[in-house]
Amino acid sequence: MAFDGIVIANLVQELNETIANGRISKIAQPENDELLLTIKGASGQVRLVLSANASLPLIYLTKTNKPSPLTAPNFCMLLRKHIANGKIIGISQPHMERIINFEIEHLNDLGDLCRKQLIVEIMGKHSNIIFCDDENKIIDSIKHVSAQVSSVREVLPGRTYFIPETQEKSNPLTAEKESFLANLSRSSLPVQKAIYTAFTGISPVIAKELCFRAAIEETQTASDLTEEEKLRLFQQFSALAEDIKAGNFTPNIVRNGKEPMDFSAAELTQFRDFTMEPCDSISEVLETFYATKNVYTRIRQKSADLRRIVTTALERSRKKYDLQKKQLKDTEKREKYKVYGELIHTYGYGLEENAKNLEAFNYYTNETISIPLDPQLTPQENALKYFKKYNKLKRTYEAMTELIEETKEEMLHLETISTSLDIATSEDDLTQIKEELIQYGYIRKRPAGKKEKIKSRPFHYLSSDGYHMYVGKNNFQNDELTFKFAVGNDWWFHAKGIPGSHVVVKTNGDELPDRTFEEAGRLAAYYSKARDNEKVEIDYLEKKNVKKPNGSKPGFVIYYTNYSLVASPDLTDIQLIAE
Template sequence: MALDGIVIACMAKEMKERIEGGRIAKIAQPEADALMLTIKNQKDTSRLFLSAGASLPLVYFTEQNKANPMTAPNFCMLLRKHIGGGRILSVTQPGLERILVLEIEHLDEMGDLCRKKLIAEFMGKHSNLIFCDDQNTIIDSIKHIPLSVSSVREVLPGRPYFIPDTMQKQDPLTVTEENFCRILSEKPMPLGKALYSSFTGLSPVMAEEICYTASLDSTVSAGDLGKLEQLHLFGTFRRLMDDVKSGSFIPCIAYDRSVPVEFSALPLSHLSAYEQKRFDSMSQVLEGYYASREAVTRIRQKSAELRHTVQTALERNRKKYDLQQRQLKDTEKRDKFRVYGELINTYGYGLEPGAKELTALNYYTGETVKIPLDDTMTPQENAKKYFDRYGKLKRTFEALTELTKETREEIEYLDSVMTALDIAVSEEDLTQIKEELRESGFVKKRGPKDKRAKITSTPFHYLSSDGYHIYVGKNNLQNEELTFRFASGNDLWFHAKGIPGSHVIVKSEGKSKEELPDRLFEEAAALAAYYSKGRGNDKVEIDYVEKKQVKKVNGAKPGFVIYHTNYSMVAAPCLSGMTELR
């Protein structure tokens, strides 16, 4: 979700509270299109990050400093010259535009008080940071936009600054009921789209929220709404705008199984299927959301090579398995050839020379069968031919049965590695998976200098609602370690039934399973479901048993076990109710 006008309004409120009246102590330009302002306000110091990146415009307060180039860029030097040490008089947002205006008071070269404006526009690829004088004349900008690039507005030194009105949108903070209803009735498009395309600062997510709160379908045509529906929708719309005017914001992030999917300055009731976490400030939301998304993206990119290796091996083994299954099916007729040979030996004494067929009673089934014969062979030779075909198919069946089992186990193992890649959260996790693949022969050593990587990845560690410690393996090597070296005999062991997944160990602290609370079983099963290939399903069947019932198979891949006496339950994949420990 991009920054919308409501998120910017929430940031404007936060900036007013933190930096109005403060002085700019430092100005840095850590990136080509971003600024970091250090502002001291009485005893407090704040770092404000402003980015005009085309793909990711951002504004938030942060505790983290960013590395700066050895030589400051020209725009940064210009700002230091004019507003270094200046006092921030106000932070404003024009209407509900995605724009923030910092009005700054400073001393000029003659020692006289002057005012300047630093304007941050967060408009996707048109985002910019523009420095103006008190007459709204552009002094400079972090991005220069000549007429050849934009026919709507030039952003160059000496040009007047204005907000382009290219979409002819209405200000949602001031629109009247009459105009609201008129605008919607003139929009022959889905209601949600009509809202965000007609009013400044509304994103598709907020338009969906307004429709949901008003109990209206966002996909129906706006022009088809009745008068009462229009009035009801306006009432919902106005209440949301009243919250924006009064600054009644509740910054939050919606998570889909720990992965952030949306953020907002107001609760998103239409995303009730996701877990929503509230934050104290919009800065925490923006910094946390994009840090989490960046971490997920980075791990995905880092794991791309390993995924390709595993996926290639999976496809190769699946093709091999399909071929083996077809060949195995061809051996199903082997017993027929053995019976043919026996029947020829039994009844073939009465055959005339040159016979092409033998009709005989199959004493195994009681049915009459017709056996094709080679008229150039004797009955004994025909019988031998059938016995030879039986022997060949039997040997093929025995060999394929073993090969098919090995191939199936290889597929199951590679599926488990792919699941481990899906739940990896750090580069250390990927290092351990790569080491596992190297030991299994799927990743080759590049040479004598390719030393064993140092493994620092550790299992997930959770504290249940009742205070019990739960451990979750991130990959097969950790599963092996948890189950056979870390867990005690009476500890509980959980695993998704019939699909790849993590081993989940519950430390029973010496108690029998009958003494442990039911909620502990539910939470451990939810973890086993979440850290399995079935994490995208609504429900997953989970097996659980005391660890002493779990056995390692000789020669099996890491993490592969057998158990015979177990209990089962169904759980929804989730992490709620537990605290993750580091």
């Protein structure tokens, strides 16, 4: 996630357009490392979120309020004392760093006009919010950093504030062509890394984007580039720098389906296989991206226990399957024992007493074979011994064959549940999956009580031609869609031979256009275990030809006549209708 200098530059531009010359009417500290400033400007009241969270540092404008503790923390009280009702007279970004400096004008206790600085550093685990006077002396900070914590810089009251120069990086907005090309020529690093380690505010994503735009492989060693390649790269670098200086930003979110993958203030053409969602402002990007990302993160955290149960059960089933296959292989010699018994019955009458083997003509293969005998037993007893071995192995074979089929069904069932966990987007989806695991004994049944109401519904899409398409999120929904919701002439889609969702297209008695078939195939490909493949083979047929065997597990169907198509697991341009 590229919260880099370019995103900060876009933020500074947006803040200068919205809250510059505004007054700070309220200061709150809803979290230990987060401030919420309410600012009244010419265009009305807005809220500014400033977060120095180590894992999720943020700055963005929002209309949403957050509850604050009844007793304000000391840092919040200090800010209220000094800059409550203060005027924001300047918002700047030093040298393309991930830093925003707010210059605030206010009246002190004596009524004299004073200036203070509120400096927000967005630097991962080193993020901080620092309050300084007009001479760069630190008054206080939301996080104190002592010499024991950092040998580079102390952030404590009374210390002088400065930006630590831990790396020799240049400002990309002032970089000259000669220095850019010289840096590439002497670098032994891959091109992508050579760029983002040499210039302030350039993230790995943006460095890769520059390589992509210049048609250069980002993993190639920088010094090995030809002069023409270096020149192409500089042209793209220079064009990006000019856009930043001119304030030409394109805030956007890159999505894989509905899930947000990345964001930027520059167009990310490298993600051409994904959806790029443009936004009106960088604040909208950040608020939307992190809110949505948090949903997916929370769902993954909440599904971790279910996923562990499914993974453990799958591993157990696979071990059981391997053992059963080995036992089945051991039964392959059963027919040999049957033949031994028959041949002893046929030729054993002429055997000498205490014979240890019988040389006999095998009329099944037209070969002479040697049959081992127990000299302590009569020919009839030896024959009976081999028939007993044959019958035992035959029973084992029949039992193992049946057990192997059951284990294969169990493994397939668990893999479909695993796929359901992959596509779950809400806690309601997880509730339904948990119910299935309880029903089949993978989770202990809870004591009888109030049953959780299932609110999860299948995904609902609209094809480009106006046909409604439905995608089951789990096995229960797959059964419901296919056998209760769909009617005979509706079309049914599923990834061939792999776990995945049932996709149903309502035809309303019409003949479906080719484009709708293609879009339904893409849905079936995306909501399957093969969603990371470039192409997926899809089976499709009319619903009336899909059957469910008696006693089979949810989601399991059979069919014998079907059509096939190859689809890419891509949801671009397929309209999702809100549940």
